[in-house]
Amino acid sequence: xxxxxxxxxxxxxxxxxxxxxxxxxxxxxxxxxxxxxxxxxxxxxxxxxxxxxxxxxxxxxxxxxxxxxxxxxxxxxxxxxxxxxxxxxxxxxxxxxxxxxxxxxxxxxxxxxxxxxxxxxxxxxxxxxxxxxxxxxxxxxxxxxxxxxxxxxxxxxxxxxxxxxxxxxxxxxxxxxxxxxxxxxxxxxxxxxxxxxxxxxxxxxxxxxxxxxxxxxxxxxxxxxxxxxxxxxxxxxxxxxxxxxxxxxxxxxxxxxxxxxxxxxxxxxxxxxxxxxxxxxxxxxxxxxxxxxxxxxxxxxxxxxxxxxxxxxxxxxxxxxxxxxxxxxxxxxxxxxxxxxxxxxxxxxxxxxxxxxxxxxxxxxxxxxxxxxxxxxxxxxxxxxxxxxxxxxxxxxxxxxxxxxxxxxxxxxxxxxxxxxxxxxxxxxxxxxxxxxxxxxxxxxxxxxxxxxxxxxxxxxxxxxxxxxxxxxxxxxxxxxxxxxxxxxxxxxxxxxxxxxxxxxxxxxxxxxxxxxxxxxxxxxxxxxxxxxxxxxxxxxxxxxxxxxxxxxxxxxxxxxxxxxxxxxxxxxxxxxxxxxxxxxxxxxxxxxxxxxxxxxxxxxxxxxxxxxxxxxxxxxxxxxxxxxxxxxxxxxxxxxxxxxxxxxxxxxxxxxxxxxxxxxxxxxxxxxxxxxxxxxxxxxxxxxxxxxxxxxxxxxxxxxxxxxxxxxxxxxxxxxxxxxxxxxxxxxxxxxxxxxxxxxxxxxxxxxxxxxxxxxxxxxxxxxxxxxxxxxxxxxxxxxxxxxxxxxxxxxxxxxxxxxxxxxxxxxxxxxxxxxxxxxxxxxxxxxxxxxxxxxxxxxxxxxxxxxxxxxxxxxxxxxxxxxxxxxx
Amino acid sequence: xxxxxxxxxxxxxxxxxxxxxxxxxxxxxxxxxxxxxxxxxxxxxxxxxxxxxxxxxxxxxxxxxxxxxxxxxxxxxxxxxxxxxxxxxxxxxxxxxxxxxxxxxxxxxxxxxxxxxx
Numbered sequence: 001x002x003x004x005x006x007x008x009x010x011x012x013x014x015x016x017x018x019x020x021x022x023x024x025x026x027x028x029x030x031x032x033x034x035x036x037x038x039x040x041x042x043x044x045x046x047x048x049x050x051x052x053x054x055x056x057x058x059x060x061x062x063x064x065x066x067x068x069x070x071x072x073x074x075x076x077x078x079x080x081x082x083x084x085x086x087x088x089x090x091x092x093x094x095x096x097x098x099x100x101x102x103x104x105x106x107x108x109x110x111x112x113x114x115x116x117x118x119x120x121x122x123x124x125x126x127x128x129x130x131x132x133x134x135x136x137x138x139x140x141x142x143x144x145x146x147x148x149x150x151x152x153x154x155x156x157x158x159x160x161x162x163x164x165x166x167x168x169x170x171x172x173x174x175x176x177x178x179x180x181x182x183x184x185x186x187x188x189x190x191x192x193x194x195x196x197x198x199x200x201x202x203x204x205x206x207x208x209x210x211x212x213x214x215x216x217x218x219x220x221x222x223x224x225x226x227x228x229x230x231x232x233x234x235x236x237x238x239x240x241x242x243x244x245x246x247x248x249x250x251x252x253x254x255x256x257x258x259x260x261x262x263x264x265x266x267x268x269x270x271x272x273x274x275x276x277x278x279x280x281x282x283x284x285x286x287x288x289x290x291x292x293x294x295x296x297x298x299x300x301x302x303x304x305x306x307x308x309x310x311x312x313x314x315x316x317x318x319x320x321x322x323x324x325x326x327x328x329x330x331x332x333x334x335x336x337x338x339x340x341x342x343x344x345x346x347x348x349x350x351x352x353x354x355x356x357x358x359x360x361x362x363x364x365x366x367x368x369x370x371x372x373x374x375x376x377x378x379x380x381x382x383x384x385x386x387x388x389x390x391x392x393x394x395x396x397x398x399x400x401x402x403x404x405x406x407x408x409x410x411x412x413x414x415x416x417x418x419x420x421x422x423x424x425x426x427x428x429x430x431x432x433x434x435x436x437x438x439x440x441x442x443x444x445x446x447x448x449x450x451x452x453x454x455x456x457x458x459x460x461x462x463x464x465x466x467x468x469x470x471x472x473x474x475x476x477x478x479x480x481x482x483x484x485x486x487x488x489x490x491x492x493x494x495x496x497x498x499x500x501x502x503x504x505x506x507x508x509x510x511x512x513x514x515x516x517x518x519x520x521x522x523x524x525x526x527x528x529x530x531x532x533x534x535x536x537x538x539x540x541x542x543x544x545x546x547x548x549x550x551x552x553x554x555x556x557x558x559x560x561x562x563x564x565x566x567x568x569x570x571x572x573x574x575x576x577x578x579x580x581x582x583x584x585x586x587x588x589x590x591x592x593x594x595x596x597x598x599x600x601x602x603x604x605x606x607x608x609x610x611x612x613x614x615x616x617x618x619x620x621x622x623x624x625x626x627x628x629x630x631x632x633x634x635x636x637x638x639x640x641x642x643x644x645x646x647x648x649x650x651x652x653x654x655x656x657x658x659x660x661x662x663x664x665x666x667x668x669x670x671x672x673x674x675x676x677x678x679x680x681x682x683x684x685x686x687x688x689x690x691x692x693x694x695x696x697x698x699x700x701x702x703x704x705x706x707x708x709x710x711x712x713x714x715x716x717x718x719x720x721x722x723x724x725x726x727x728x729x730x731x732x733x734x735x736x737x738x739x740x741x742x743x744x745x746x747x748x749x750x751x752x753x754x755x756x757x758x759x760x761x762x763x764x765x766x767x768x769x770x771x772x773x774x775x776x777x778x779x780x781x782x783x784x785x786x787x788x789x790x791x792x793x794x795x796x797x798x799x800x801x802x803x804x805x806x807x808x809x810x811x812x813x814x815x816x817x818x819x820x821x822x823x824x825x826x827x828x829x830x831x832x833x834x835x836x837x838x839x840x841x842x843x844x845x846x847x848x849x850x851x852x853x854x855x856x857x858x859x860x861x862x863x864x865x866x867x868x869x870x871x872x873x874x
Numbered sequence: 875x876x877x878x879x880x881x882x883x884x885x886x887x888x889x890x891x892x893x894x895x896x897x898x899x900x901x902x903x904x905x906x907x908x909x910x911x912x913x914x915x916x917x918x919x920x921x922x923x924x925x926x927x928x929x930x931x932x933x934x935x936x937x938x939x940x941x942x943x944x945x946x947x948x949x950x951x952x953x954x955x956x957x958x959x960x961x962x963x964x965x966x967x968x969x970x971x972x973x974x975x976x977x978x979x980x981x982x983x984x985x986x987x988x989x990x991x992x
Contacts, residue, residue, distance in 0.1 A: 015956075016905060017928070019953070019954075020904075020906045023906045047924055051925065052924060055925065055928075056928050060932060060936065
């Protein structure tokens with residue numbers, strides 16, 4: 001429709017101009033000119049017909065659209081005519097855009113996908129932060145405080161509490177460990193989700209005695225109950241308590257923490273146990289900022305009322321999405337920046353290719369200008385060409401991003417190890433947002449890398465360029481200024497990436513090779529919990545513990561077995577906090593002391609050396625004098641040169657103070673995942689654990705003869721032989737735990753490393769291109785030098801100097817920039833400084849060697865020149 | 875040849891539109907006629923470039939001030955020309971531009987020859 005109308009107009013205009021021309025010619029004939037002269041005169045009067053038509057078309061208003069079409073068609077034709085250039089440029093850009101699209105898809109899945117709740121943007125989490133002890137996460141609130149929060153805040157239309165729980169589910173099959181959450185009855189209403197079967201919680205479910213009801217998640221319902229639709233009303237046994245199933249939630253609802261079930265939370269506790277997390281929905285019209293300032297005020301008031309020490313604590317709210325992605329955000333930011341640099345380098349490279357080509361197209365541009373094309377018109381046309389290139393590369397890049405995303409997904413850290421909430425499921429999706437992103441960066445790149453070459457080309461002076469073809473070659477030597485700038489930038493950016501990759505790699509190696517302070521090979525770990533219902537007495541727990549260890553000790557292929565609670569190395573787990581050392585002021589809050597509850601043989605099983613005093617033994621019982629063992633760092637930190645043996649410590653687990661006498665010092669356990677300070681540790685024997693929860697949560701550690709994972713069944717049998725209703729979970733070898741703890745570091749290293757290699761390749765190609773171009777430009781000069789007696793070595797040095805000079809400038813710039821930029825890596829690095837001189841020297845040398853090699857290959861042609869041929873070279 | 879006369883005046887920006895509209899007040903005309911009319915009326919003082927005339931005609935047409943139609947010429951019925959004709963909106967526009975022009979001319983005159991005014 002549109003095109004037909006345009007065509008008619010086009011014919012119309014042609015006819016109109018022709019009739020004018022005829023009339024003019026007739027008139028001129030009447031003035032006495034010969035028919036031929038009259039025609040020429042008429043044409044002169046009309047002027048540049050193509051330009052005139054162009055101007056008229058502009059008046060029609062669809063000029064822009066039509067020009068784009070024309071330019072695109074022309075651009076594609078030009079690219080087809082020059083396939084080598086097109087392929088090289090598209091390849092380079094495809095790599096750059098593909099990598100960006102892959103990383104963006106990941107970011108999109110983690111940061112931008114809406115959560116499966118009603119109006120998720122209005123949901124917030126009560127958040128606590130304490131800079132002194134480095135805590136930044138969801139606030140823990142006790143029951144009475146939650147009720148006060150709910151009463152006093154004005155910014156929220158609803159507020160719910162929840163706490164994670166785990167349970168041993170027993171029934172027809174073998175016992176199973178399930179994760180769940182106890183939630184206030186308004187929880188589902190607040191999130192705006194309903195069960196697909198049965199009902200949600202009602203307010204009477206929260207009353208004591210009526211709270212034995214249960215909602216199942218879709219996964220548990222499908223796997224353990226065969227998606228039986230008559231499940232409602234059936235009983236499920238969790239930790240020996242009988243619950244009635246009242247509903248099943250939809251499959252995309254697993255909040256919080258990939259919960260398998262939900263029970264009603266009864267808020268009857270006191271303030272000694274702050275274990276609720278709080279989620280709230282902003283009232284319509286209330287802003288996050290308002291809610292934040294309101295919560296800060298209320299939290300201060302609450303702290304005063306409760307006479308609590310609130311030093312350094314700040315309670316406020318953050319959006320749910322922000323909280324959920326908090327763990328992952330720094331990694332994503334790192335990857336996004338790295339991949340952005342790769343794209344910049346790719347753009348600089350293609351810019352250089354275009355500049356090289358623009359020398360060859362000088363004649364074409366000069367002709368176009370001579371025929372009346374304005375500079376702006378030429379720039380537009382050249383930019384259309386580069387945008388076309390980028391868009392082709394963008395479409396290929398999306399295809400390339402699929403395998404990249406798969407590779408990336410395999411490198412992702414294990415989600416189950418995230419202690420806080422759920423990590424949103426990472427779907428590798430290319431949705432509208434990813435497509436829009438790729439489109440925008442493609443067009444952006446096209447304009448970005450095309451702009452300088454386009455301005456250069458269009459600035460050609462048609463008169464001199466057309467008059468003298470040699471002038472083309474001569475004045476073209478002006479172009480390398482821009483090319484050199486691009487090369488220096490490329491080298492500098494590459495150095496930043498190489499330095500980052502180098503630092504990450506060093507940090508990764510450090511993580512893997514640091515002596516953990518114990519022997520991690522052939523260790524199996526597994527965890528179990530003792531339900532309160534059957535193990536509420538200390539005697540029962542101690543009996544279970546003793547029986548289990550004695551069974552394991554005699555099991556085949558088991559060397560030794562021990563237990564630890566809340567402090568398994570490489571898992572980030574640990575209890576820390578307020579210890580009191582007799583006769584000393586309380587330790588500063590930024591010193592974190594890890595508190596572990598271990599079996600007597602723990603140090604023996606782990607091969608942690610005893611440095612002084614004695615280890616625990618079977619003589620340390622619930623009735624003997626309380627004993628504690630401290631780590632070497634702890635002894636140094638708090639007792640300096642004095643011996644701590646005989647001193648007394650209150651480990652401060654709450655529930656009244658109780659002093660333990662130091663009986664020994666053991667070597668430090670370094671578990672990088674815990675941070676550097678975690679080497680301060682104290683160990684308490686299982687038999688003397690001051691609180692029941694320290695005895696009901698048990699991680700088994702078993703030193704085996706062979707492959708530890710093969711021993712999982714042996715351990716399971718041993719546990720079952722003591723109590724058939726207790727499942728074990730989180731079964732993993734120590735090596736696996738170590739590997740998991742460095743997963744993020746591994747991913748950062750591999751991905752940034754690959755990006756660095758990619759950009760090194762691109763920079764090498766760029767340097768080669770510039771040097772090779774210089775050789776071509778200076779062919780005559782080189783020939784002359786050789787004819788006049790210059791040695792091959794001198795010529796080679798002449799050429800190499802150019803490549804090396806550019807590289808050196810780039811390296812210097814890159815090092816300066818890196819020293820600033822790598823600071824952002826600080827939190828990702830383990831025992832490596834961001835200015836690590838060895839890494840910087842190494843990557844600078846690498847970059848220079850590679851660029852020298854590239855220059856050399858390009859320069860060889862110059863050395864081999866036959867002076868006779870070179871001098872005639874035009 | 876008259877075309878090479880040195881006394882030509884560059885058209886002021888925007889005045890071509892007004893001249894075209896005014897010319898068409900006499901009745902429909904095609905592009906060539908309009909150009910010739912302006913030239914003749916001003917004794918060749920104002921030269922209308924084709925490069926400006928046709929874009930202007932198409933612009934005025936797009937704005938709805940002119941309407942165009944292919945019609946046979948009055949003397950030679952075999953040839954068709956694209957005749958432009960003032961629309962009602964065009965007439966209004968002409969009046970507006972004319973009064974604007976008059977205002978400006980008198981304003982300029984007051985600056986240039988203040989004595990004559992007084």
